Amino acid sequence: MKHQQLDVETPAVHDHEEHHAAVTNGSHDSPILHFQNRNESISSNSTRDSEIENQAKKLLIVENRSVYWTIKMIVIALMMSAVWLGKNYGTPSIEVPKLSDPIHDATSYLNNMVNQHKDVAMFFQISASIIMDFSFFALCIYWVIRINSARAIVAMACFYVFRGLNQALIIFPFPEGYYWEYPNFPSYVTPYGKTSDFFYSGHVGFLNIVALEWYQQNNYFMFYLTCAFNFYVAFVMVVFRIHYVVDITTGLVVSHYIFMLVGKYNDKLDYLFQKVFHCAERCLDSKSKNDQSVDEELQINRH
Known part of the structure; x- marks a missing residue:
């Protein structure tokens, strides 16, 4: 029994x-x-x-x-x-006339190559931009269809607000060999031209948040794919001198911390997000009812 x-x-x-x-x-x-x-x-x-x-x-x-x-x-x-x-x-006391980046020095050959061979440079630029656009739209579509949490949206908002404050306070000089001209291929996410938004990297931080959200959704294929994308994009950013290495590492750490911090208060944030959904639902229902009543009145007047 x-x-x-x-x-x-x-x-x-x-x-x-x-x-x-x-x-x-x-x-x-x-x-x-x-x-x-x-x-x-x-x-x-x-x-x-x-x-x-x-x-x-x-x-x-x-x-x-x-x-x-x-x-x-x-x-x-x-x-x-x-x-x-x-x-x-352990505290360095070296005086230098500009920012010193040993990774930039180590990749000087690759930087000279992309500056001298525009076709090679276009390949790296276009491929990196396609990765950014694909990651952005893939997460947006999946969020609309399956994800019922505001975690990724809030994390990205906090990440870019904090990034904007840093860029308003910290301005780095352009490194030697900087190249990021328009490659005759449009991108929705990636800006082209000479931009000084160095500290910290929005490319790497954005992809890190996307990867962490895929991990939270138990979509491990997209998680590992986005991590591989992030490594490639970071490589392109350093070779083209779009970022210093400190921009890359700080972008990774800050994006990870912000995602964890937002996740800690995810229940409260999602509760507020739920309220917005309910308010919008009530507004749409009342609007549809008003439109229906107006249509009924018009039909009665016609008769």
């Missing part, structure tokens, strides 16, 4: 798990957002995190107190030594 009872109850459990997974992944088929089990997932995640934290704390406890304090003092001594060595010997 117990076995039969389990067979009856198992489908219900699976249905609940499938519904919970669909809601938390933001891939429900309905055009309106649903968050029925968000609170349960948050509480379960917080409980699991607290258990992991308690286990980690127990691992730091040693029964022999002398060994315990000795290990801690050694760790602190190593950290203090690292700080002292970094302060005295």
Whole structure:
């Protein structure tokens, strides 16, 4: 009898798990957002995190107190030594007339090649621009069809607002060998010409956010493909001197951090996003009802 009872109850459990997974992944088929089990997932995640934290704390406890304090003092001594060595010997004091980028120096041959051979330069420019446009439109279409979360949109907005503030405060000089002329091929995302939007890279940061969103949607093929695209675009940006290497690395770190920060408050943001959907739905319903009543009045007047 117990076995039969389990067979009856198992489908219900699976249905609940499938519904919970669909809601938390933001891939429900309905055009309106649903968050029925968000609170349960948050509480379960917080409980699991607290258990992991308690286990980690127990691992730091040693029964022999002398060994315990000795290990801690050694760790602190190593950290203090690292700080002292970094302060005295790890801080560069080199004076240069312009920004120094060793990766630019290492890729000088490739930079000379794209400056001297315009056909080669056009190939790299057009291919990088196609990658940017494809990644942008692919995520937009998938977001409209399947994604019911505002995470990627909010992350990109925060990323570019913070980027704009940095570019208003920090202006880098153009590096030698800069080349990004119009390759006779239009692009919706990529701007051409001599632009000084160096710090930090919007190309790399944008593709990183796109890749992270694909990962959240469990679309691992698009995730790895976008990561490969990002590596190629970063290579093109450095060879053409569109960015310094610090622009590339900072763009990756900032975009990743912003995506994680937005994900931390994703439930609250999606709740506001849901309110917008409901308000728009009510406005459209009221407008359609008003149009329907006007049509009915016109038909009555005609009769």
